[in-house]
Amino acid sequence: MGYVTLSQVTKRFGGVTAVDRLDVEVDQGECLAMLGPSGCGKTTTLRMVAGFEDIDEGEIRVGDRVLSSKRGNYYLPPEKRNFGMVFQAFAVWPHLTVLENVAFPLRIRRLPAAEIEQRTREALTHTNLLGVAHSRPDDLSGGGKQRVALARALAIRPDVMLLDEPLSSLDPHFREEMRFEIKDLQRRFGFSILYVTHDQSEAMALSDRILVMRAGVVQQVGAPTEVYRNPANRFVFAFVGLSSFLRVRLGEGGPAVDGADLPAGLCPPLPAELSGAPQAVLATRPSEVDFVAEGGLRGVVRRRSYLGEMVDYQVEVGGQDVRVQKTRHEPGPAPGEACGLLLRAARWYAADESD
Amino acid sequence: MSAAAPRFGTAQVLFGLAVGILVIFVAVPVLLIFFNAFWVNGAFNVADVLKVLRQKDTYEALLNSLVLASGVTVTGTIVGTFFAWLVTRTDLPFKGAMKVLFLVPFMLPSFIGALAWKMLLSPRSGYINRFFQEVLGFDGPVFDIYTYGGIIGVETMYLFPFVFIQVCGALERMDPTLEESARISGADLFTITRRITIPLVLPSILSGALLIMLYSMAHFGTVAVLGIEAGIYNIPTLIYEKIHQSAGSFDSIRTGTVLATVLVVTAAFILWLQNRVLSRGRYQIIAGKSFRPTELKLRGLRYPLLAFCLAYIAFTIVLPTVTIFLVGGLKTYGLPLAAENFTWGNYRHILFEWQLTRDAIWNSITLGLAAALITMFAGVIISYVIVKMKVRGKGILEFLGMLPFSVPGSVIALGVILAWSGKFGVNLYNTVWIILVAYIARYMAFSLKANSAALEQVHDSLVEAARASGATMWQALRDVVVPLVRPGMLAAFFLIFLPALRELTVSVLLYGPTSRTIGVAIYTLNEDGETVYSAALAGIALVIIVTGEVVIKRFFKTASGS
Numbered sequence: 001m002g003y004v005t006l007s008q009v010t011k012r013f014g015g016v017t018a019v020d021r022l023d024v025e026v027d028q029g030e031c032l033a034m035l036g037p038s039g040c041g042k043t044t045t046l047r048m049v050a051g052f053e054d055i056d057e058g059e060i061r062v063g064d065r066v067l068s069s070k071r072g073n074y075y076l077p078p079e080k081r082n083f084g085m086v087f088q089a090f091a092v093w094p095h096l097t098v099l100e101n102v103a104f105p106l107r108i109r110r111l112p113a114a115e116i117e118q119r120t121r122e123a124l125t126h127t128n129l130l131g132v133a134h135s136r137p138d139d140l141s142g143g144g145k146q147r148v149a150l151a152r153a154l155a156i157r158p159d160v161m162l163l164d165e166p167l168s169s170l171d172p173h174f175r176e177e178m179r180f181e182i183k184d185l186q187r188r189f190g191f192s193i194l195y196v197t198h199d200q201s202e203a204m205a206l207s208d209r210i211l212v213m214r215a216g217v218v219q220q221v222g223a224p225t226e227v228y229r230n231p232a233n234r235f236v237f238a239f240v241g242l243s244s245f246l247r248v249r250l251g252e253g254g255p256a257v258d259g260a261d262l263p264a265g266l267c268p269p270l271p272a273e274l275s276g277a278p279q280a281v282l283a284t285r286p287s288e289v290d291f292v293a294e295g296g297l298r299g300v301v302r303r304r305s306y307l308g309e310m311v312d313y314q315v316e317v318g319g320q321d322v323r324v325q326k327t328r329h330e331p332g333p334a335p336g337e338a339c340g341l342l343l344r345a346a347r348w349y350a351a352d353e354s355d
Numbered sequence: 356m357s358a359a360a361p362r363f364g365t366a367q368v369l370f371g372l373a374v375g376i377l378v379i380f381v382a383v384p385v386l387l388i389f390f391n392a393f394w395v396n397g398a399f400n401v402a403d404v405l406k407v408l409r410q411k412d413t414y415e416a417l418l419n420s421l422v423l424a425s426g427v428t429v430t431g432t433i434v435g436t437f438f439a440w441l442v443t444r445t446d447l448p449f450k451g452a453m454k455v456l457f458l459v460p461f462m463l464p465s466f467i468g469a470l471a472w473k474m475l476l477s478p479r480s481g482y483i484n485r486f487f488q489e490v491l492g493f494d495g496p497v498f499d500i501y502t503y504g505g506i507i508g509v510e511t512m513y514l515f516p517f518v519f520i521q522v523c524g525a526l527e528r529m530d531p532t533l534e535e536s537a538r539i540s541g542a543d544l545f546t547i548t549r550r551i552t553i554p555l556v557l558p559s560i561l562s563g564a565l566l567i568m569l570y571s572m573a574h575f576g577t578v579a580v581l582g583i584e585a586g587i588y589n590i591p592t593l594i595y596e597k598i599h600q601s602a603g604s605f606d607s608i609r610t611g612t613v614l615a616t617v618l619v620v621t622a623a624f625i626l627w628l629q630n631r632v633l634s635r636g637r638y639q640i641i642a643g644k645s646f647r648p649t650e651l652k653l654r655g656l657r658y659p660l661l662a663f664c665l666a667y668i669a670f671t672i673v674l675p676t677v678t679i680f681l682v683g684g685l686k687t688y689g690l691p692l693a694a695e696n697f698t699w700g701n702y703r704h705i706l707f708e709w710q711l712t713r714d715a716i717w718n719s720i721t722l723g724l725a726a727a728l729i730t731m732f733a734g735v736i737i738s739y740v741i742v743k744m745k746v747r748g749k750g751i752l753e754f755l756g757m758l759p760f761s762v763p764g765s766v767i768a769l770g771v772i773l774a775w776s777g778k779f780g781v782n783l784y785n786t787v788w789i790i791l792v793a794y795i796a797r798y799m800a801f802s803l804k805a806n807s808a809a810l811e812q813v814h815d816s817l818v819e820a821a822r823a824s825g826a827t828m829w830q831a832l833r834d835v836v837v838p839l840v841r842p843g844m845l846a847a848f849f850l851i852f853l854p855a856l857r858e859l860t861v862s863v864l865l866y867g868p869t870s871r872t873i874g875v876a877i878y879t880l881n882e883d884g885e886t887v888y889s890a891a892l893a894g895i896a897l898v899i900i901v902t903g904e905v906v907i908k909r910f911f912k913t914a915s916g917s
Contacts, residue, residue, distance in 0.1 A: 094555070
């Protein structure tokens with residue numbers, strides 16, 4: 001039984017359905033990342049949980065407490081929901097000191113002075129802000145400001161934390177550091193996290209489960225490894241991890257790529273739902289393609305770029321591109337050289353209009 | 356563009372021009388005022404200045420300026436902040452239209468408004484007072500516009516947009532998550548407004564309030580129309596009175612220069628304060644992601660508040676404007692506003708027959724065009740040197756460039772009289788040329804502001820790329836910089852042309868028999884008791900100004916849209 005429960009949650013803006021009948025549950029202490037391109041409805045979903053947007057259909061509950069319910073015609077305003085929330089653009093108040101920022105939610109709740117003092121101190125300690133408690137947020141770096149936002153959210157000891165792209169305004173270097181800090185804090189305090197991001201590596205590193213959204217519709221919910229290894233559809237395959245797609249004709253004589261040999265047995269068996277289709281798409285990940293001198297799917301290396309530890313190849317196969325990545329220790333063909341490709345783990349998807 | 360060429364080149368010419376223009380048009384007049392104020396009988400003399408300040412009429416004028424400016428600042432700030440909040444943060448119906456309407460007072464000349472209010476509320480003959488007495492049976496006049504309250508009220512109607520614009524801007528740009536994070540922290544909307552929103556926009560409120568104060572302190576028209584009758588003088592009206600009545604005697608000029616000095620110092624102080632408020636207190640509150648801020652649901656108050664806004668606009672914009680046109684159409688002032696008393700004769704007389712008013716309209720249009728053109732070009736040169744060039748002595752230029760902002764109109768007029776009435780070999784007194792010189796000084800600040808803003812958008816690398824492609828500095832200016840700042844120059848032109856059309860404060864001190872401007876003609880006709888002609892001319896001025904504003908808005912909209 002989930003702790004935070006969204007059932008059939010729908011939101012429309014004008015004629016556009018931003019979130020369409022979304023069902024998901026988040027357990028106590030679990031971190032769920034909502035992943036998708038901008039405009040997919042992930043932030044709207046988070047804002048509905050926070051209470052900044054009302055829902056048009058469905059219900060949102062935390063434990064046995066109803067927050068929003070269309071059927072019950074009930075809506076609890078954000079200030080009554082008792083969540084911690086961190087925003088992308090920090091949203092720390094520049095006219096208050098770090099300490100005043102963190103103490104604000106406690107003062108609003110009219111807690112005893114001693115408790116405010118103690119809880120503020122605790123939140124500042126866990127976010128390494130004690131030393132700058134009396135500074136103004138504008139004197140801190142981006143990472144510092146986001147720590148203040150985190151401390152402010154922690155101060156009320158929420159059992160659910162809502163994070164809206166909290167790392168995307170930070171320098172790459174700080175991003176990784178903050179990732180681990182958030183994870184540590186969650187381990188220590190045991191709150192649930194709803195985490196919105198468009199960065200798949202962030203989602204993978206932080207979350208217990210990932211929810212991939214597209215145009216308001218949930219594409220897949222699952223553990224990071226599950227989503228990566230077993231994408232539910234072509235969109236998820238493309239969005240989570242690097243990918244190349246190869247157009248394949250399906251005719252009498254088996255699968256064929258225009259202008260190149262596709263030896264029998266190179267690709268996985270065609271799933272039943274694609275039999276009879278005139279063409280399909282073969283999806284591969286650059287790390288799951290190997291070079292062979294003889295045989296394989298024949299192509300020519302068009303470009304080779306060093307990415308440091310990895311080397312990235314762009315191989316032209318009958319006018320289409322396939323990306324291959326190898327570590328720098330593995331030998332590979334030079335640009336202009338012909339080569340063969342072996343697909344270790346390819347997947348079939350239906351072709352769409354763009355193919 | 357880094358190291359300036361050591362030899363005498365384009366850079367040096369531009370720098371010299373910039374300094375020259377500012378010195379001749381702005382610095383010399385101001386210096387002459389200080390000199391005349393403090394230099395008595397060949398010696399520096401502070402005691403004498405204090406003596407002037409201790410005279411009853413001088414310190415009363417100082418006090419009045421302070422009282423009136425403070426009053427207008429307080430009321431204007433309250434009105435402006437309230438309306439700004441209403442149109443940005445609530446679900447008031449027709450918010451967009453209301454926002455435009457609240458900006459209308461900005462383009463209407465306040466002294467014309469003052470005339471209208473005099474016609475409505477003067478104790479003896481005001482139409483509203485007469486209505487109360489004749490129709491409702493009151494014994495005496497109910498309202499008296501010739502009071503501090505009356506002046507403050509009328510000025511507030513025209514100055515509150517200073518705060519309105521600033522606060523609207525701040526509330527619209529503010530990152531909504533600053534308020535959302537307070538909500539999720541448990542605060543209700545009232546608490547958020549009090550503890551988050553207002554503190555965050557306070558710098559903008561204060562900055563707008565200081566602009567109102569600066570403007571009101573140096574404002575001539577309203578006080579001249581409504582105050583003189585009741586003996587209420589502020590600094591600009593007393594300067595006018597002294598210069599006008601004593602026909603340029605030494606004593607009156609000296610009193611004028613001392614008052615002008617006080618005005619300059621006050622204005623500089625207010626500007627310095629505003630600068631501090633803006634630089635110290637302006638927070639980085641600009642939004643990244645744009646979700647709309649939570650609107651306060653007015654619920655039952657929605658339509659009552661809309662009605663209130665509409666009533667405010669009807670009362671402060673429509674009523675005075677209609678009054679001006681109606682009175683302008685009366686056969687004789689004081690007749691009841693009934694159909695048989697109206698005539699087109701006044702308007703025809705003013706436009707086609709009367710030399711005085713035709714001269715005034717011609718003068719204002721030509722002066723406005725000339726001042727706008729000259730000041731636009733001068734402004735772009737000066738701004739270019741200040742914003743873009745690295746030459747020795749730029750500090751002086753930056754200081755000189757600040758001057759036009761802090762020199763009020765009556766001070767400029769007085770300084771121009773001192774500088775250009777024959778003392779230095781050129782006598783422009785009583786001609787339109789002296790008004791032109793004063794307009795250039797008065798509107799230089801507008802031009803500098805618009806042009807520097809445009810120039811700051813032109814990145815240095817664009818010029819460097821032109822130089823690297825082989826262009827000389829002059830060619831780079833002509834082919835790269837000027838085309839890019841053209842919108843700023845155009846903006847400067849209209850920012851000057853439109854206000855110059857209705858200018859009063861400066862021209863009223865400088866006009867001669869044939870060099871009346873529209874503002875002066877309206878004002879003097881009213882002084883001479885020619886109320887209907889004054890109103891008719893005011894009506895024509897309103898038509899010209901509003902047409903101009905609308906045409907230009909349309910023009911800029913299509914220009915930026917393409």
